[in-house]
Amino acid sequence: MQVDDALVDKLATLAHLHFNTEEKEAIKGDLQKMIGFIDKLQELDTTGVEPLMHMSDAVNVLREDVPGAMLTTGQALQNAAKHDGHYFQVPKVIKK
Template sequence: MKITKEIVTKTAHLARLSFNEKDERQMVEDLQKMVDWVDKLKEVDTEGVAPLIGMSTEINAFREDMASNQLSREKALKNAPRQDSEYFRVPKVIN
């Protein structure tokens, strides 16, 4: 696949990116190198090689998801800079 200036321009527009002329030329070169490298991988003989499903051999340790109150309201509010009886008070951020 040949990476052209038009492909980079369209992709940059979709990603809401902007490049100056110098950076755009560099992006074309860099993307072309990436595509060439992936094309080079097609030459590798993978006959008899099992597909890699994951990068880690670790097993997830699942646990039961049980809700519980770990912290009382009083303890939670103890270090609050501002509070209003049972609630945290925060500055208004929306008009």
């Protein structure tokens, strides 16, 4: 695959990026190196090699969701910048 200005421009448009001439040349070089690496990998004989789906054989390494000790309202609010005794008070962020 040949990396040219048209390809870089198309990728830049899809990614909503803008490059000057120097950056475009650097990106063309980087893309050509990446494509060369993929081409090199395709030279390997992968006959009989199972596709790798996960990096380990572990299955569902998540712990059980067990409720533990809970904070009281006072403990939860003790470091709050502003509160009314029951709720955190924060600046309004939604404008109507």
